Amino acid sequence: xxxxxxxxxxxxxxxxxxxxxxxxxxxxxxxxxxxxxxxxxxxxxxxxxxxxxxxxxxxxxxxxxxxxxxxxxxxxxxxxxxxxxxxxxxxxxxxxxxxxxxxxxxxxxxxxxxxxxxxxxxxxxxxxxxxxxxxxxxxxxxxxxxxxxxxxxxxxxxxxxxxxxxxxxxxxxxxxxxxxxxxxxxxxxxxxxxxxxxxxxxxxxxxxxxxxxxxxxxxxxxxxxxxxxxxxxxxxxxxxxxxxxxxxxxxxxxxxxxxxxxxxxxxxxxxxxxxxxxxxxxxxxxxxxxxxxxxxxxxxxxxxxxxxxxxxxxxxxxxxxxxxxxxxxxxxxxxxxxxx
Amino acid sequence: xxxxxxxxxxxxxxxxxxxxxxxxxxxxxxxxxxxxxxxxxxxxxxxxxxxxxxxxxxxxxxxxxxxxxxxxxxxxxxxxxxxxxxxxxxxxxxxxxxxxxxxxxxxxxxxxxxxxxxxxxxxxxxxxxxxxxxxxxxxxxxxx
Numbered sequence: 485x486x487x488x489x490x491x492x493x494x495x496x497x498x499x500x501x502x503x504x505x506x507x508x509x510x511x512x513x514x515x516x517x518x519x520x521x522x523x524x525x526x527x528x529x530x531x532x533x534x535x536x537x538x539x540x541x542x543x544x545x546x547x548x549x550x551x552x553x554x555x556x557x558x559x560x561x562x563x564x565x566x567x568x569x570x571x572x573x574x575x576x577x578x579x580x581x582x583x584x585x586x587x588x589x590x591x592x593x594x595x596x597x598x599x600x601x602x603x604x605x606x607x608x609x610x611x612x613x614x615x616x617x618x619x620x621x622x623x624x625x626x627x628x629x630x631x632x633x634x635x636x637x638x639x640x641x642x643x644x645x646x647x648x649x650x651x652x653x654x655x656x657x658x659x660x661x662x663x664x665x666x667x668x669x670x671x672x673x674x675x676x677x678x679x680x681x682x683x684x685x686x687x688x689x690x691x692x693x694x695x696x697x698x699x700x701x702x703x704x705x706x707x708x709x710x711x712x713x714x715x716x717x718x719x720x721x722x723x724x725x726x727x728x729x730x731x732x733x734x735x736x737x738x739x740x741x742x743x744x745x746x747x748x749x750x751x752x753x754x755x756x757x758x759x760x761x762x763x764x765x766x767x768x769x770x771x772x773x774x775x776x777x778x779x780x781x782x783x784x785x786x787x788x789x790x791x792x793x794x795x796x797x798x799x800x801x802x803x804x805x806x807x808x809x810x811x812x813x814x815x816x817x818x819x820x821x822x823x824x
Numbered sequence: 825x826x827x828x829x830x831x832x833x834x835x836x837x838x839x840x841x842x843x844x845x846x847x848x849x850x851x852x853x854x855x856x857x858x859x860x861x862x863x864x865x866x867x868x869x870x871x872x873x874x875x876x877x878x879x880x881x882x883x884x885x886x887x888x889x890x891x892x893x894x895x896x897x898x899x900x901x902x903x904x905x906x907x908x909x910x911x912x913x914x915x916x917x918x919x920x921x922x923x924x925x926x927x928x929x930x931x932x933x934x935x936x937x938x939x940x941x942x943x944x945x946x947x948x949x950x951x952x953x954x955x956x957x958x959x960x961x962x963x964x965x966x967x968x
Contacts (some may be wrong), residue, residue, distance in 0.1 A: 667913075667916055667917040667920045668916070668920070669916050669919045669920055669923060669937075669941055669944075670941045670944065670945055672919075672920040672923045672924060673923050673928070673937060673938070673941055675924075676923050676924065676926075676928070676929075677934075680929070736959075738959050738960070738963055739963050739966065798862055798865050798866045798869055799861075799862060799865050801869060802865050802868065802869050802872075805869075805872055805948075805951075805952040805953075806952065806953070808945050808948035808949050808952050808953070809949065809952075809953060809956050811941075811945045811948075812942070812945040812946070812948075812949060812956075812960070815938060815941055815942045815945055816942070816960075818938065819938060819942070823931060823934040823935050823938055
């Protein structure tokens with residue numbers, strides 16, 4: 485990894501090559517979070533413009549092998565931006581290792597805070613909590629309406645061989661369990677139940693990580709940007725409605741099903757109003773069970789990064805034992821829905 | 825026999841050290857935010873290990889008994905804790921196969937299995953995160 489000074493020079497040279505003007509870097513700060521990516525905030529100036537940018541760059545280990553490349557994430561961001569979704573304006577992208585070692589892209593910086601546990605509890609976030617359910621519904625409806633073929637997003641993972649979106653999700657969990665050599669009866673039961681109780685589905689672009697933590701929240705608008713598109717795919721849109729309800733994404737406010745900030749129902753009703761389609765609540769429950777199952781397995785996969793010696797880390801190690809929370813939640817939701 | 829302190833005491837000594845001497849030094853320092861967070865995780869992990877030492881023998885036995893009832897067989901439970909853990913792991917591999925093969929698809933079998941699995945998850949959480957269980961209980965109580 486280059487020293488920030490060298491990195492700063494490389495970034496300046498790259499932006500110069502894109503805009504054809506001399507560029508001075510005023511500020512370069514590494515941002516926390518995002519286990520799989522190296523993220524930097526950049527302030528720069530050129531004769532005609534002030535730039536406030538965010539760069540997302542690959543790290544050595546990729547958290548989930550199926551996540552998008554930076555080039556793909558950039559194209560997707562362009563499609564979302566053109567479709568009126570609140571996203572950071574995408575700027576430039578490069579895979580050339582001579583530029584910054586690893587593939588990366590740059591986009592405009594969007595003001596706001598994203599830390600889930602603060603948004604659900606802090607008094608100053610109360611106005612945001614008031615408007616978020618509506619805004620989340622509006623934004624996810626816009627995302628689901630994006631014509632992925634027209635925007636050339638055919639590279640997105642999509643159900644194969646006549647599989648349903650649920651088949652596809654279950655298959656990826658199975659592969660992961662096989663890779664990790666894990667035999668966990670609760671997870672096995674979840675897989676079986678989800679396989680046998682699949683609801684009817686539609687296909688749309690799915691954000692894939694639509695939850696608190698991936699929203700830039702600010703006032704007065706509330707939801708300034710939807711970020712972190714690396715898990716986008718073609719799938720069942722209900723997946724995106726259920727994911728922000730998964731208990732772990734309620735950040736300790738367990739009784740408020742939508743993201744720890746509100747009941748689920750107003751969110752779903754607003755989504756129905758925007759899309760003009762009725763949503764089967766049981767099918768959303770189904771995807772919440774799926775979300776917990778996948779998160780339970782991801783925790784075990786993260787622990788394996790430590791156990792295998794690839795990425796020694798007390799944080800990864802601790803995630804292995806957090807999996808039981810998701811397993812418990814999955815079992816409770818199955819119980820509530822009915823085992824049969 | 826080893827002299828005191830035993831493993832539990834040693835674990836406790838380390839997390840107390842982290843809590844009293846290390847975490848306060850890092851708290852509130854923006855440059856140390858990541859290290860502070862990792863230290864809190866480390867303290868928590870040691871408390872998980874401490875609870876595991878206390879609860880593991882009881883939980884292994886309970887799981888063995890539940891599996892016997894679920895599968896309606898009376899397999900003899902090994903006295904030795906490590907042997908018990910090893911055999912339990914093997915029984916769970918078999919249980920996974922049985923679930924995949926559809927042996928628990930009927931509503932009665934599925935209910936019995938679900939009850940067993942919920943109890944196992946509960947035991948896991950008694951070790952890994954007792955506060956999570958308290959949160960669920962409080963929520964359930966509020967709903968009633």
